[in-house]
Amino acid sequence: MPIKVCIAGATGWAGSALSKGVANHPGFELVGAIARKKAGDNLAEVLDLGPGNIPIFADIDTALEQLQFDVLVEYTKPDSAMKNVLAALKKGINTVIGTSGLTEQDYKKIEEAATTANTSVLAVGNFAxxxxxxxxxxxxxxxxxxxxxxxxxxxxxxxxxxxxxxxxxxxxxxxxxxxxxxxxxxxxxxxxxxxxxxxxxxxxxxxxxxxxxxxxxxxxxxxxxxxxxxxxSGASAEPYVQGALLAIEKVGTFKGLQRGLDSVMDF
Incomplete structure (x- = not known):
């Protein structure tokens, strides 16, 4: 069974590159996206991902009501990231965080929520x-x-x-x-x-x-x-895609919060 993925910030600079990577990955299924300005559109058409319908929602609450998915990738901004992450964890959905700017206090709250819900969070400051x-x-x-x-x-x-x-x-x-x-x-x-x-x-x-x-x-x-x-880093978001795909694959292999891509890599 493929891992069903929803990406918050799917039409942004990094999010759009990751959306293409997830859509082309044989082990993943991109089932939805969160992007306020493109809400109601089809992500497959917006990013030219090929045939099919990938609905774009305005907020995490609507996405959770209408979609079933295994992993949320959070790639928005600090002011909305906490709401997205905590809502997903409360529903038992594993989460990969690529959003920049979260504080140590934020991560303490995320860790508590993940532990309470027996879910997993992999927070990566930079996927390169x-x-x-x-x-x-x-x-x-x-x-x-x-x-x-x-x-x-x-x-x-x-x-x-x-x-x-x-x-x-x-x-x-x-x-x-x-x-x-x-x-x-x-x-x-x-x-x-x-x-x-x-x-x-x-x-x-x-x-x-x-x-x-x-x-x-x-x-x-x-x-x-x-x-x-x-x-x-250069002007392209491509260096972050492979690391993010690995994070999606590995986020379900542990419980609680782990930080850094190397925590799921073999060094």
Whole structure:
């Protein structure tokens, strides 16, 4: 039996590429979508997916009333993501989160809901393989070098700061060890905000400018030596598709909340 999938944000930049990937996957069936501006339309026609009817709903409640599906892929915005995820979990539907900008408090609520409903959530800040490798390499480096900071780059219209990629990396590195803060905020002179933000014990800086899509940089420093690990994405959403397809396939193999694509990969 194919895994029945509904995608929230199916007509967006990343969501549309994933919709095509799911529609072409032999083990999946794309049965519905959530996209407020295209509600009432046929996703198969909107994205030229071929024959068939894939209804687009305005909201998660309507989709849950009229559809039966196994996995919700959440690819919208932070303000609507929590409602979508919690509603799906309450109905016993496993969920893959690709939405950027959810906080640690959000994830605590999601984990509680998943545990209560005995369902599964796989939250991935970035589905690209190169990001997965950067996360793993950064965790290795943080074991030996406590002096590090993160720089998060994105296009000028990205509304969440830091990005989901940066939040996830900060979370993971803080579990290894927090980054050294050589001068405390109280002792700083000048404009304190220029030093970035302290996120789970990790110093993070966000840059928002034209010319960037999504990039993340982890910089580690020791006396007279420096290590820089960096991921840069291009203009296409294609790098995120294969990782998201893997997440859909694997989200039902555990219970509760897992974070990071590597948690379901064999390293």
């Amino acid at each position: 393989l190169t990001v997965v490798l950067l996360q793993k390499f950064s965790e290795m480096a943080a074991k030996y070098i406590p002096n590090y900071e993160l720089i998060d780059y994105a296009h000028e219209s990205k509304i969440d700061s830091p990005s989901g990629t940066a939040r996830e990396l900060a979370h993971r590195l803080s579990n290894v060890q927090e980054s050294t803060l050589f001068v405390s905020e109280a002792d700083l002179v000048g404009i304190k905000e220029s030093r970035g933000a302290r996120l789970e014990g990790v110093q993070v800086h966000s840059v928002r400018l034209p010319g960037h899509v999504i990039s993340i940089e982890a910089i580690f420093g020791l006396k007279d030596e420096k290590l820089t690990l960096r991921h840069d």
